[in-house]
Amino acid sequence: MASTFDISGPALISFSGGRTSAYLLHRILQRGLRNDVHVVFADTGKERSETYDFVHECAARWSVQVHWVRRPSPEGVLPFEQLITDRGYLPNPIMRMCTTELKIRPMKRFMLDRGYEEWTMVLGIRADEPLRAAKLLAPTKERWDHRLPLYRAGITEAHVMKFWSTQPFDLALRPHEGNCDLCFLKTLTKRLDIVREHPDFVDWWARQEERTGQQFKAATKSRKGEPPYRSLPMLARASSSSSQGAEEGGSVDCVCHD
Numbered sequence: 001m002a003s004t005f006d007i008s009g010p011a012l013i014s015f016s017g018g019r020t021s022a023y024l025l026h027r028i029l030q031r032g033l034r035n036d037v038h039v040v041f042a043d044t045g046k047e048r049s050e051t052y053d054f055v056h057e058c059a060a061r062w063s064v065q066v067h068w069v070r071r072p073s074p075e076g077v078l079p080f081e082q083l084i085t086d087r088g089y090l091p092n093p094i095m096r097m098c099t100t101e102l103k104i105r106p107m108k109r110f111m112l113d114r115g116y117e118e119w120t121m122v123l124g125i126r127a128d129e130p131l132r133a134a135k136l137l138a139p140t141k142e143r144w145d146h147r148l149p150l151y152r153a154g155i156t157e158a159h160v161m162k163f164w165s166t167q168p169f170d171l172a173l174r175p176h177e178g179n180c181d182l183c184f185l186k187t188l189t190k191r192l193d194i195v196r197e198h199p200d201f202v203d204w205w206a207r208q209e210e211r212t213g214q215q216f217k218a219a220t221k222s223r224k225g226e227p228p229y230r231s232l233p234m235l236a237r238a239s240s241s242s243s244q245g246a247e248e249g250g251s252v253d254c255v256c257h258d
């Protein structure tokens, strides 16, 4: 019997290195992967090492080829850093050039390089994310349309977490720690929580602010006037741990999947 996890090509499965998209990949692999269906991980260069390990482990344990794509940059320079240099400004929630240029465009290039003119983009959006699903299921002017098997199958975060609790391996990160290590879209509470354990993550983000003379900002009014990244270690030391709160809200909405 046909399943929502049967993917006909040409298609790209966007694997973010998070638990949800890994679960999606697992379900699709159970049905069999066709030759013109490609699994792609877009590397911003700012992902956590735990994410990289998880992507490698999924590929190895499940015997699937995961294609890593990256925006080109000079040797030794992070694609993200080069992007900011090229544009001369920092990404923000309205002009989220990091998502577009570091993830979406390299995935598009991957498919174009293989001669595809149009394709399906398969994303790990769950049934408990109806707003994100609605946006993605609207007509698009791109070369691809979106397919959301988890959403269609009624899979929620609880299903995903239950699956991983039974597996011999897992992503070694809490939900709010995924994606770029101190992504500006994470709430201040979540970033402080991460900084308490990893103060060394701050320097790269602070340097981007300092060299552009700008500040990373999120959209909502309450987030305006946020402290510069350089001050986060001090703020983290001054405030108490809120890891419980940081668990809430899950991961950042980047490429519309975890």
Ligand code: SF4
Binding pocket: 044, 046, 091, 096, 098, 099, 102, 179, 180, 183, 184, 185, 252, 253, 254, 255
């Ligand atoms: S996780 Fe955040 S910083 Fe990284 S690409 Fe996505 S929006 Fe940009």
